[in-house]
Amino acid sequence: MKILVPVKQVPDTATQVKIGADPKGIDTAGITWIVSPYDEYALEEALRIKEKQGQGEVVAVTVGPERAKEALRSCLAMGADRALHLSDPAWENADSLTVARALAAVIKQEAPPLVLFGRQAIDDDMGAMPAQVADLLGWPCASWIMEETISEDGKSVRAGRQVEGALEIFTIPLPCVLSAQKGLNEPRYPTLKGIMGAKKKEIKDVKAADLGLAADGAQLLVVALEALPPRPPGRIIPGEPAEAVKELVRSLREDAKAI
Amino acid sequence: MQIELSEEQQMIQALAREFAEKEVKPVAALLDAEARFPHETVKRMGELGLMGIAVPEAYGGSGADTVAYVLALEEIAKACASHAVIMSVNNSLYCDPVLKYGTDEQRKKFLAPFASGQQIGCFALTEPQAGSDATNQHTLAVRDGDGYVLNGRKVFVTNGREAAVALVFAQTDPAKAHRGISAFLIERGTPGFLVPKVEDKLGIRASDTAEFVFEECRVRAANRLGEEGMGFKIAMGTLDGGRIGIAAQALGIAAGAFDLSVAYAKERKSFGVPIAQHQMVQWMLADMATAIEAARLLIWRAAALKDAGRPFGPEASMAKLFASEMAMKATTDAIQVHGGYGYIKEYQVERYFRDAKITQIYEGTSQIQKLIIARHVLGAR
Amino acid sequence: MASAFWCIVEDDRAGRPKKVTGEVLGEAARLARQLGGQAEAVWLTDKATDEGLKQLAEWGAARVWLLENPALAPYRGEVWTPALAELATQHGVQAIFGAVTARQRELLARLAARIGVGLSADSVAFSLQDGKLVATRPVYAGKLLSKVTWSKPPWLATLRPNVFRLEDPKTGATPQVERPAVAIPQGTMTLAERKEEASTGLPELAEADIVVSGGRGMKGPENFAILEELAKVVGAAVGASRAAVDAGWRPHRFQIGQTGRTISPKLYLGFGISGAIQHLAGMRTSKIIVAVNKDPEAPIFKVADFGIVGDLFEVAPLLTQEFKRLLEK
Numbered sequence: 001m002k003i004l005v006p007v008k009q010v011p012d013t014a015t016q017v018k019i020g021a022d023p024k025g026i027d028t029a030g031i032t033w034i035v036s037p038y039d040e041y042a043l044e045e046a047l048r049i050k051e052k053q054g055q056g057e058v059v060a061v062t063v064g065p066e067r068a069k070e071a072l073r074s075c076l077a078m079g080a081d082r083a084l085h086l087s088d089p090a091w092e093n094a095d096s097l098t099v100a101r102a103l104a105a106v107i108k109q110e111a112p113p114l115v116l117f118g119r120q121a122i123d124d125d126m127g128a129m130p131a132q133v134a135d136l137l138g139w140p141c142a143s144w145i146m147e148e149t150i151s152e153d154g155k156s157v158r159a160g161r162q163v164e165g166a167l168e169i170f171t172i173p174l175p176c177v178l179s180a181q182k183g184l185n186e187p188r189y190p191t192l193k194g195i196m197g198a199k200k201k202e203i204k205d206v207k208a209a210d211l212g213l214a215a216d217g218a219q220l221l222v223v224a225l226e227a228l229p230p231r232p233p234g235r236i237i238p239g240e241p242a243e244a245v246k247e248l249v250r251s252l253r254e255d256a257k258a259i
Numbered sequence: 260m261q262i263e264l265s266e267e268q269q270m271i272q273a274l275a276r277e278f279a280e281k282e283v284k285p286v287a288a289l290l291d292a293e294a295r296f297p298h299e300t301v302k303r304m305g306e307l308g309l310m311g312i313a314v315p316e317a318y319g320g321s322g323a324d325t326v327a328y329v330l331a332l333e334e335i336a337k338a339c340a341s342h343a344v345i346m347s348v349n350n351s352l353y354c355d356p357v358l359k360y361g362t363d364e365q366r367k368k369f370l371a372p373f374a375s376g377q378q379i380g381c382f383a384l385t386e387p388q389a390g391s392d393a394t395n396q397h398t399l400a401v402r403d404g405d406g407y408v409l410n411g412r413k414v415f416v417t418n419g420r421e422a423a424v425a426l427v428f429a430q431t432d433p434a435k436a437h438r439g440i441s442a443f444l445i446e447r448g449t450p451g452f453l454v455p456k457v458e459d460k461l462g463i464r465a466s467d468t469a470e471f472v473f474e475e476c477r478v479r480a481a482n483r484l485g486e487e488g489m490g491f492k493i494a495m496g497t498l499d500g501g502r503i504g505i506a507a508q509a510l511g512i513a514a515g516a517f518d519l520s521v522a523y524a525k526e527r528k529s530f531g532v533p534i535a536q537h538q539m540v541q542w543m544l545a546d547m548a549t550a551i552e553a554a555r556l557l558i559w560r561a562a563a564l565k566d567a568g569r570p571f572g573p574e575a576s577m578a579k580l581f582a583s584e585m586a587m588k589a590t591t592d593a594i595q596v597h598g599g600y601g602y603i604k605e606y607q608v609e610r611y612f613r614d615a616k617i618t619q620i621y622e623g624t625s626q627i628q629k630l631i632i633a634r635h636v637l638g639a640r
Numbered sequence: 641m642a643s644a645f646w647c648i649v650e651d652d653r654a655g656r657p658k659k660v661t662g663e664v665l666g667e668a669a670r671l672a673r674q675l676g677g678q679a680e681a682v683w684l685t686d687k688a689t690d691e692g693l694k695q696l697a698e699w700g701a702a703r704v705w706l707l708e709n710p711a712l713a714p715y716r717g718e719v720w721t722p723a724l725a726e727l728a729t730q731h732g733v734q735a736i737f738g739a740v741t742a743r744q745r746e747l748l749a750r751l752a753a754r755i756g757v758g759l760s761a762d763s764v765a766f767s768l769q770d771g772k773l774v775a776t777r778p779v780y781a782g783k784l785l786s787k788v789t790w791s792k793p794p795w796l797a798t799l800r801p802n803v804f805r806l807e808d809p810k811t812g813a814t815p816q817v818e819r820p821a822v823a824i825p826q827g828t829m830t831l832a833e834r835k836e837e838a839s840t841g842l843p844e845l846a847e848a849d850i851v852v853s854g855g856r857g858m859k860g861p862e863n864f865a866i867l868e869e870l871a872k873v874v875g876a877a878v879g880a881s882r883a884a885v886d887a888g889w890r891p892h893r894f895q896i897g898q899t900g901r902t903i904s905p906k907l908y909l910g911f912g913i914s915g916a917i918q919h920l921a922g923m924r925t926s927k928i929i930v931a932v933n934k935d936p937e938a939p940i941f942k943v944a945d946f947g948i949v950g951d952l953f954e955v956a957p958l959l960t961q962e963f964k965r966l967l968e969k
Binding site for chain 3: 011013014015016017019026037038095096097100122123124125126127128129130131132133134135136139140141142143144158160161162163164165166167168169170171172173176181182183217218219220221222223224225226227228231232234235236237241242244245246248249251252253256258259
């Protein structure tokens with residue numbers, strides 16, 4: 001079975017992100033870029049499906065600038081068979097919907113029965129992409145899945161989505177979109193062999209025109225990024241534990257009115 | 260001149276860093292305290308391809324190069340020097356000579372399972388009376404029909420207890436002195452191959468260091484690596500490569516201690532400010548950073564020469580000499596930055612200090628490295 | 641209706657709207673008033689109740705659009721989206737708001753794609769500038785805030801629970817209920833099983849007013865009982881840092897931070913949590929932060945309103961007792 005895994009290159013979680021000279025974006029100097037962690041769960045799951053079925057193809061795809069190729073290379077090193085790099089001035093600073101349209105168009109061309117996303121990219125934290133792509137394709141979608149099994153006949157998937165207080169397990173006909181939640185699996189490390197083999201695998205460049213897409217304007221516009229308002233300085237409560245706790249509870253009650 | 264790592268080298272470095280950070284670092288202190296061999300993590304290192312980095316894929320290796328090897332080794336050593344030496348011995352002192360001198364049949368049997376990390380190998384050269392003076396081999400291998408019979412002792416064999424196969428050096432023709440030394444691949448379990456003792460050590464305590472005894476130990480001629488009398492050449496050539504590995508291990512030890520020191524200096528306060536703001540601490544950190552970078556460049560250069568198929572022996576010796584002396588100094592200073600806490604096991608930096616010491620000794624002491632370098636500069640080779 | 645702000649109802653699957661819907665209605669009403677409009681509720685359900693409808697009116701819904709159909713339960717995006725899109729297109733609304741919940745975060749994203757407009761997910765503040773809505777939403781897991789606006793209405797947004805105020809209840813208000821005729825597709829995905837999580841008897845993490853959270857300093861899964869004890873007394877949810885989750889001490893759904901939940905409770909109490917940047921990102925919008933840690937240099941003290949430097953195994957039980965004493969009064 002062919003499985004498409006859209007990924008996004010994002011700053012490492014330990015990055016202290018700073019606002020850039022153009023306040024609509026961040027300062028990218030010195031950033032270590034990684035594949036968004038949730039996308040790694042998606043890729044791992046796709047690789048496991050392929051291994052279980054003993055056949056198939058896992059295709060990683062990203063929309064992003066030139067450096068995003070590194071993210072695709074990581075996916076290839078982990079075991080993806082080939083990659084698509086959607087890179088075009090039309091997609092610079094694109095909003096979710098523009099990216100979703102690009103992904104939907106490339107998915108139509110590739111026609112995989114399953115698209116596995118990470119639940120969200122940890123940069124803009126929008127988390128809209130899987131559902132938006134599903135809707136543009138007219139496919140069903142299960143978000144934040146914690147488990148999945150492809151049916152024997154390869155025509156449907158049983159997937160458990162995480163909702164408040166429960167796991168809802170659906171039978172979903174293919175093609176469909178799934179988005180991976182942490183806990184779905186433990187992603188593998190790439191092996192050295194995988195890394196050395198990655199350069200032999202194809203990364204195909206795709207332009208907007210290849211997908212028949214015109215540049216339409218963003219629907220959601222970033223006005224500016226802002227730093228968080230500083231928190232007022234806190235107070236370390238001194239003294240023996242018993243006294244400190246008494247004082248803490250009094251402060252929470254009387255000063256902060258938090259309880 | 261360009262010093263730029265390839266994309267693959269960077270990815271291998273990143274992989275080793277992540278693996279070391281997540282899976283090796285958390286267990287390092289306990290393994291050290293219990294002097295316990297890390298079977299689990301070494302197995303994982305094998306699966307990832309860290310045990311035969313520069314061995315071609317056809318022989319079970321990863322098909323990368325020596326530069327990738329030292330990058331990975333530095334990262335592993337940053338977390339745990341014991342893991343690093345286990346990895347270094349398997350890569351440099353075992354896989355490398357079997358690849359270089361083995362027949363195709365030997366490579367299949369004695370290389371593939373080792374390069375892929377399913378088994379580990381070791382290198383047995385040193386004898387009780389022959390450390391730095393490796394020409395003085397007393398272990399005898401006497402030709403007997405289609406094989407040899409070995410008698411003798413080997414000491415300080417890293418990976419000795421855990422190895423499935425040992426690369427053993429023995430005298431096949433004592434009359435020819437070191438030109439009469441031959442190399443043998445001897446499987447554990449071969450009758451007469453005994454491992455009577457595992458040493459209790461100052462550092463690299465999670466790696467095992469064993470003593471071997473050979474008593475009427477019969478090995479087939481098919482187990483001889485290279486021609487009769489080539490043993491000394493194999494040993495010396497192998498150690499040249501090994502020294503790059505030990506240099507990278509020393510570098511990693513220093514870099515690990517340095518990272519701990521920087522973090523501590525930013526956190527620890529004295530006289531009302533973090534100690535990192537005191538000039539005397541800054542000087543120590545600046546010296547450490549500079550020496551670490553210098554060692555790294557020496558190591559990368561030696562590794563790149565080896566990858567290019569050019570002579571690299573003196574460069575490997577310089578890298579090993581500089582990196583191991585530097586590691587001892589850097590870890591000493593790292594304890595100093597930590598003050599009294601540096602002397603306490605909880606703060607881990609003392610482990611780096613203990614681990615650093617061996618890098619000045621094994622695979623040629625600092626004194627031997629100086630001898631090699633001096634011979635090279637005086638043109639006396 | 642011009643300047644109608646629609647609010648999608650989040651219910652308990654038994655005909656009662658959840659409190660977060662009140663928060664969404666409250667914010668929508670405040671914004672709509674400035675534009676001379678009103679907040680309205682849109683309820684997609686298999687079964688509404690009279691008291692549920694009344695509740696929506698009391699929370700400020702000037703009108704309730706009720707789509708009641710068995711095919712609407714359980715929530716499926718492929719069923720809800722076309723129905724809601726048809727209704728929205730018929731009525732030309734100004735904005736459609738939802739709550740950050742499992743179903744609505746997906747629903748609003750699908751809806752935005754279907755009608756071709758922007759979505760501000762996980763919004764924490766709104767303002768109107770020259771008659772245009774500007775939303776504030778945390779990005780990079782809350783390390784920065786992003787201000788966004790829409791190129792055209794309807795303005796779609798999801799609102800983070802526990803951030804927005806309820807309006808003063810319009811006690812006794814009667815709901816004006818509309819039951820529009822909208823095609824409800826049957827859908828292709830079918831629910832096979834619903835596995836309820838073992839109830840902790842404590843509130844849901846994202847909705848709780850008080851969150852008690854433990855990190856690496858808890859030293860083991862068994863010690864979380866100490867925090868549960870405390871949580872029970874004050875009615876708090878129990879969360880965990882990534883270190884505690886990765887160590888396997890708590891299931892992932894309890895993780896707070898960059899690869900877990902982002903929470904904004906009124907009171908957050910962190911025990912044995914150092915305050916890695918990834919964790920701070922998930923809780924620093926809490927109103928009051930209390931930190932208990934042995935290490936006086938732990939970064940969490942930099943964001944804490946109150947800190948106790950000490951052993952959590954000593955402090956937490958004392959705190960439980962002290963809260964108990966206070967609440968018994």
